[in-house]
Amino acid sequence: MIYTVTLNPSIDFIVEVTDLKLGGLNRMNRDLKLPGGKGINVSRILSRLGAENTAIGFLGGFTGRYIEQSLQQEAIVTDFVPISEDTRINIKLKSEEETEINGLGPKISDAEAAALLQKLALLHKGDIVVLAGSVPPSLGADYYEKLIGACEQAGAEFAIDTTGEALRNALTHRPLLVKPNHHELAELFGVVIETRDQLITYGRRLLEEGAQHVLISMAGEGALFITADEVYHANVPSGKVRNSVGAGDSMIAGFIGTFVQEGDPLEAFRTGVAAGSATAFSDDLAERELIDNLRSQVTITKWS
Numbered sequence: 001m002i003y004t005v006t007l008n009p010s011i012d013f014i015v016e017v018t019d020l021k022l023g024g025l026n027r028m029n030r031d032l033k034l035p036g037g038k039g040i041n042v043s044r045i046l047s048r049l050g051a052e053n054t055a056i057g058f059l060g061g062f063t064g065r066y067i068e069q070s071l072q073q074e075a076i077v078t079d080f081v082p083i084s085e086d087t088r089i090n091i092k093l094k095s096e097e098e099t100e101i102n103g104l105g106p107k108i109s110d111a112e113a114a115a116l117l118q119k120l121a122l123l124h125k126g127d128i129v130v131l132a133g134s135v136p137p138s139l140g141a142d143y144y145e146k147l148i149g150a151c152e153q154a155g156a157e158f159a160i161d162t163t164g165e166a167l168r169n170a171l172t173h174r175p176l177l178v179k180p181n182h183h184e185l186a187e188l189f190g191v192v193i194e195t196r197d198q199l200i201t202y203g204r205r206l207l208e209e210g211a212q213h214v215l216i217s218m219a220g221e222g223a224l225f226i227t228a229d230e231v232y233h234a235n236v237p238s239g240k241v242r243n244s245v246g247a248g249d250s251m252i253a254g255f256i257g258t259f260v261q262e263g264d265p266l267e268a269f270r271t272g273v274a275a276g277s278a279t280a281f282s283d284d285l286a287e288r289e290l291i292d293n294l295r296s297q298v299t300i301t302k303w304s
């Protein structure tokens with residue numbers, strides 16, 4: 001079974017405003033509320049791809065209920081720890097540019113934090129846990145390490161989508177997958193990446209430090225899949241970009257879902273790229289039909 005963990009879910013409040021005036025009254029042309037948070041996005045795409053999964057993490061208040069109901073309407077299995085504070089609302093402002101304003105997240109009590117660790121302690125060998133997104137400040141920077149420890153004790157594998165120190169620390173625990181974008185990769189090693197060779201060098205460092213599979217996403221420039229011996233590049237399919245929120249999460253879901261179903265990392269890479277682009281070309285996360293259509297447009301070439 002695949003589990004996604006979202007420590008800091010959100011209602012994504014997407015608002016469209018033409019000709020935004022800071023400091024003035026603006027009226028929305030259109031708005032949309034979506035269940036959000038990185039792990040939840042992974043769950044929504046996994047379900048659309050027919051990959052059985054359970055979404056876990058923390059949910060509270062009226063916002064938490066809205067998210068839970070939205071996920072149930074999509075027949076996604078959920079097992080969140082209920083918390084006393086409200087889950088956050090993140091604003092995604094679409095004007096001439098896309099601007100995101102993400103909340104810090106609610107306070108999580110010690111008992112609530114312990115309850116999630118207990119859920120992970122009940123997992124089994126063969127389970128895969130996707131850890132994705134920010135950590136509410138009250139949990140402490142080392143909470144991902146605690147979750148990873150619980151996965152290891154239960155014999156479950158984990159994939160992780162986070163940045164900086166938390167990503168670096170996770171590498172030694174042999175994550176099944178990491179997927180920094182090229183900016184996050186440079187930031188992780190405190191370098192500027194300007195050439196193809198530098199991308200490959202630092203991508204390989206992630207493998208050397210413990211990751212089992214490494215994807216480097218590069219938005220409209222496609223993505224890399226790096227193994228110990230080979231580097232593969234995928235182009236992105238053509239289409240009109242409508243929304244970049246959740247493209248990275250969709251890519252992770254496409255990779256993990258296909259890897260679990262088919263066991264072929266290159267096909268998993270292809271579906272990951274198609275799912276990322278399909279979301280970039282959609283208002284909400286991508287539908288299955290578009291992901292399937294785009295798969296045939298993804299060309300994978302060996303770089304070395």
Ligand SMILES: Nc1ncnc2c1ncn2[C@@H]1O[C@H](COP(=O)(O)OP(=O)(O)OP(=O)(O)O)[C@@H](O)[C@H]1O
Pocket residue numbers: 181217218219220222223236237241244245246247248249251272273274275276277278280
């Ligand atoms: N402009 C785009 N055109 C086509 N495909 C895109 C575009 N942006 C993203 N994608 C697809 O989604 C994948 C992941 O995108 P990206 O590199 O932006 O990840 P990310 O930075 O983790 O995204 P986010 O945090 O916005 O979800 C890309 O590899 C690509 O397949």
Ligand SMILES: O=P(O)(O)OC[C@@]1(O)O[C@H](CO)[C@@H](O)[C@@H]1O
Pocket residue numbers: 008010012035036037038041090100102132133134135245246247248249
């Ligand atoms: O604040 P975090 O946890 O880093 O990111 C949260 C978030 O921006 O990520 C998702 C897109 O990847 C959105 O659904 C959500 O609002």
